[in-house]
Amino acid sequence: MNLRKALDRARKEREQQICLDDVSPGTISRPEVSAPGWQPPVYSESKKVTINIKTAIQNHCIALAESFEENNYYKVLRTQLRQLSKRKKWNTIMVTSTSANEGKTVTSINLAATFAREHNQTVLLVDADLRMQMIHRYLGYHRRLGLLDYLERNADMRDIISWPGIEKLTIISGERVIDDSSELISSPRMQSLMKDLKNRYDDRFVIFDAPPILGVADTLAFAPLVDCIVIVVGAGITSRNDLKEAIGLLPQDKIAGFILNRHKNPNKLYGRYGYRYGRKVA
Secondary structure, X not given: OOOHHHHHHHHHHHHOOOOHHHOOHHHOOOOOOOOOOOOOOOOOOOEEOOOOHHHHHHOOOHHHOOOOOOHHHHHHHHHHHHHHXXXXXXXXXXXXXXXXXXXXXXXXXXXXXXXXXXXXXXXXXXXXXXXXOOHHHHOOOOOOOOHHHHHHHOOOHHHHOEEOOOOOEEEEOOOOOOXXXXXHHOOHHHHHHHHHHHHOOOOEXXXXXXXXXXXXXXXXXHHHHOOEEEEEEEOOOOOHHHHHHHHHHOOHHHEEEEEEEXXXXXXXXXXXXXXXXXXOOO
16 A cells, blocks of 8 residues: 555645644544434543544545545545455454554554545554554544553443544543553453454454564564454665564464555556555565
8 A cells, every 4th residue: 555655745735725723623534325214322431532633644544534635545445344344244443553653543544544444344443553652643642541440440341432523433542551552452351352453343343553463572462352463664765584484483373464555666556546455565
């Protein structure tokens, strides 16, 4: 998925046409289809936050707006994951990478926003990188409590879930971080939370922005708790040896596929920006 140059160019072009500061967060993302009889969830038990759409777009979170051509690539990815999840009855997705700065957080945010546009579909986006909480920063809002407060300080769920004013999307992301979080990830409280998140709502996908695979034990502890894993690979950043090592550490039956980010060669089938998603490593 070649996004960086395309997003920079697209942002500059569209900022001449759209005053981003005037965009209402409540109208940023709309469902693609309204199913008869389906009612959106009530957000009275979550904390309302306001996304800074200009900050979000500058951080390449383009799926929150409707005018970016690059959103088509995330729709393709959503379709592939939906088809796979339907066959295997999956609803919890972990997004990770081999190392830092490969685009896993941006991918998590854009994928969650794209899923939320589907009819009869709600999404909870969880910042599970307890060493570096970045989702709320990328979206330009302040949030003190997050997953770490739930695991370490027994915070109530209603106090850590945020609603950004976008229908069918809720977020968990907070300020506090911790240097060694693998024990918390594998704790009974986390296991109980995962069971609750997976089974409470039939129409919900839960997307986790997890830490990188190599160098820390967090993602290895987290992998058994989710249904499937998507690995973001940075073109020109991730070495083949590191990728193979990372793959070897994960449960093979849970690897749903790979996203090649910052790919320079355009994919003629889908347009000039390029897109790659697959199951095999060349």
